[in-house]
Amino acid sequence: MVEEGLVYGLTVKERSVDVFMLMAHSTPExxxxxxxxxxxxxxILKDVVEALKRKGFERVKVYNELGLLLAEG
Structure with a gap:
């Protein structure tokens, strides 16, 4: 995900993580x-949430570059 340039930021606070992904502008016309x-x-969003939950995060939120919440778990 990071190598493909989709993830541009993470905010980790104890057992919570916010993931910021470039999704809106990568959608074709x-x-x-x-x-x-x-x-x-x-x-991708489902897999990101599941993977981070398996790593021990209790709360996972994924946002796009417009600040819209795309997924949470």
Missing amino acids: CHFCQMLAISVQNR
């Missing part, structure tokens, strides 16, 4: 492509 991209993005 073509409507068909948007559906595929949204599906892939949702899978």
Whole structure:
């Protein structure tokens, strides 16, 4: 995720983590492509939340570059 340039920031406070990802501007303009991209993005978000929960974080929030909450767990 970091190597691909999707993660641009993390805020860790005890057992909580906020993840900031570049998602809004990486969505293509073509409507068909948007559906595929949204599906892939949702899978990425789900996997990020699950992975961080397994690492011991009790609260995980993922935001996009516009400040919108995309996922939480």
